Amino acid sequence: MRAASPIVGPVHRGLHLPPTFRALRHRNFRLWFFGQGVSLIGTWMQTMAQQVLIYRLTDSAAALGIISFIGLIPLLPLALWGGSVADRAPKRTVLLITQTASLVQALLLAALTWTGAVQIWHVYAMAFLLGAVNAVDLPVRQAFTVEMVEGKEDLTNAIALNSTIFNLARALGPALAGLAVATTGEAMAFLINALTFIAVIISLVLMRDLPRPAHGRGNTSLARHMSEGIRFVFRQQSILVLISLVAVSAFLSMPYSTLMPVFADPVLADSARPVVGFLCSGAHSLLRCESPEALPLGMLLTMVGIGAMVGALLVASLPDNARRGRMLTIGNLSFPLMLVVFAVSRSFLASLSILFFVGVAFVWQNSLANTLLQFVTPDEVRGRVMSFYSLTFQGAMRVGGLQAGVTADGIGASLTVGIGAAASLVYGLFVAIRFPKVREMQ
Numbered sequence: 301m302r303a304a305s306p307i308v309g310p311v312h313r314g315l316h317l318p319p320t321f322r323a324l325r326h327r328n329f330r331l332w333f334f335g336q337g338v339s340l341i342g343t344w345m346q347t348m349a350q351q352v353l354i355y356r357l358t359d360s361a362a363a364l365g366i367i368s369f370i371g372l373i374p375l376l377p378l379a380l381w382g383g384s385v386a387d388r389a390p391k392r393t394v395l396l397i398t399q400t401a402s403l404v405q406a407l408l409l410a411a412l413t414w415t416g417a418v419q420i421w422h423v424y425a426m427a428f429l430l431g432a433v434n435a436v437d438l439p440v441r442q443a444f445t446v447e448m449v450e451g452k453e454d455l456t457n458a459i460a461l462n463s464t465i466f467n468l469a470r471a472l473g474p475a476l477a478g479l480a481v482a483t484t485g486e487a488m489a490f491l492i493n494a495l496t497f498i499a500v501i502i503s504l505v506l507m508r509d510l511p512r513p514a515h516g517r518g519n520t521s522l523a524r525h526m527s528e529g530i531r532f533v534f535r536q537q538s539i540l541v542l543i544s545l546v547a548v549s550a551f552l553s554m555p556y557s558t559l560m561p562v563f564a565d566p567v568l569a570d571s572a573r574p575v576v577g578f579l580c581s582g583a584h585s586l587l588r589c590e591s592p593e594a595l596p597l598g599m600l601l602t603m604v605g606i607g608a609m610v611g612a613l614l615v616a617s618l619p620d621n622a623r624r625g626r627m628l629t630i631g632n633l634s635f636p637l638m639l640v641v642f643a644v645s646r647s648f649l650a651s652l653s654i655l656f657f658v659g660v661a662f663v664w665q666n667s668l669a670n671t672l673l674q675f676v677t678p679d680e681v682r683g684r685v686m687s688f689y690s691l692t693f694q695g696a697m698r699v700g701g702l703q704a705g706v707t708a709d710g711i712g713a714s715l716t717v718g719i720g721a722a723a724s725l726v727y728g729l730f731v732a733i734r735f736p737k738v739r740e741m742q
């Protein structure tokens with residue numbers, strides 16, 4: 301493979317920013333940071349409102365798992381193709397198409413819900429459409445970061461700042477969705493999500509001086525181009541170990557988020573009742589609630605987002621010589637450990653506190669795994685490696701969500717999350733002992 305052409309673009313060296321935000325000196329990344337930040341708030345609003353809608357329509361934990369699994373169906377054939385596209389086509393053009401398609405999907409879901417015509421199969425169909433769009437969008441978006449910051453000097457910081465806005469949105473989105481759903485219903489959250497895509501589309505249009513694809517189509521067939529990326533991944537032990545850590549966590553630990561509506565009601569419903577009563581009922585209530593059951597779920601998801609945002613800012617503040625591998629190991633172990641504690645909690649306020657640390661540990665695991673993965677990947681195969689990463693992570697998370705939903709209907713949400721997190725913790729310990737080089741990665 302030829303070496304990738306150098307990435308150049310507009311950067312304002314005169315901007316004096318704290319080290320935590322140094323990637324924002326790049327104009328294109330600044331546009332993306334703020335546009336994507338707005339859009340992600342809407343995305344999390346839709347995610348939370350969709351969970352409420354599904355549980356309202358079906359009253360089934362299994363249905364929550366099914367909606368997660370449905371997104372896997374288009375992911376399998378499209379993710380690796382999306383990675384090949386990322387290495388061969390202008391990434392901004394691809395993202396403009398995928399973001400516009402996501403906008404249309406949110407509008408359709410809002411219209412169906414607003415008119416009262418929505419049925420569970422409509423929600424499943426919209427999830428399938430969004431899964432197809434995300435299968436292409438995710439690897440392109442991840443590979444696009446290095447172009448927006450013109451190389452790897454600020455790549456760690458940019459990935460951490462991307463994680464910061466993702467998790468700031470994860471904190472704000474569910475809280476806003478909880479208010480929207482409680483006061484007006486799920487359709488408003490879906491409509492707001494559709495409108496927020498306009499911000500990221502505008503940011504992409506305003507970018508300039510982006511690099512052209514290093515190789516173009518050339519004479520390599522699509523199948524061969526994709527297979528070259530897969531062979532590269534399987535030749536690199538460090539890449540396989542990093543991806544396996546994220547995959548095991550996604551399959552065994554991440555399903556807690558799929559089951560969060562079950563924790564909000566009924567697992568923690570009794571202990572959350574005083575909080576809901578303070579906000580929604582009584583002479584001095586703060587809100588007029590039509591669906592007060594949405595508030596505990598929004599608060600639980602918001603606390604995860606706050607913790608994740610704090611964790612992302614800590615990663616963004618790391619110096620160049622930081623021991624990222626050691627922080628990754630801490631995240632690998634503390635994320636499932638905190639989930640075990642959460643699974644046995646029956647106090648709503650205690651669970652809120654635990655979920656803060658769940659959020660911190662989750663970001664340390666995933667943001668640092670993403671960073672180290674991109675550090676050891678050459679530019680010319682970055683899109684295909686990230687597509688393999690996205691396929692593995694998303695596939696494991698969605699299959700894990702399905703198994704968790706079905707299992708929770710049989711043995712309960714708490715036991716399902718506790719067993720999965722404990723198994724994930726065992727694997728994290730195995731990697732820490734068997735592959736000590738991971739701890740030494742920088």
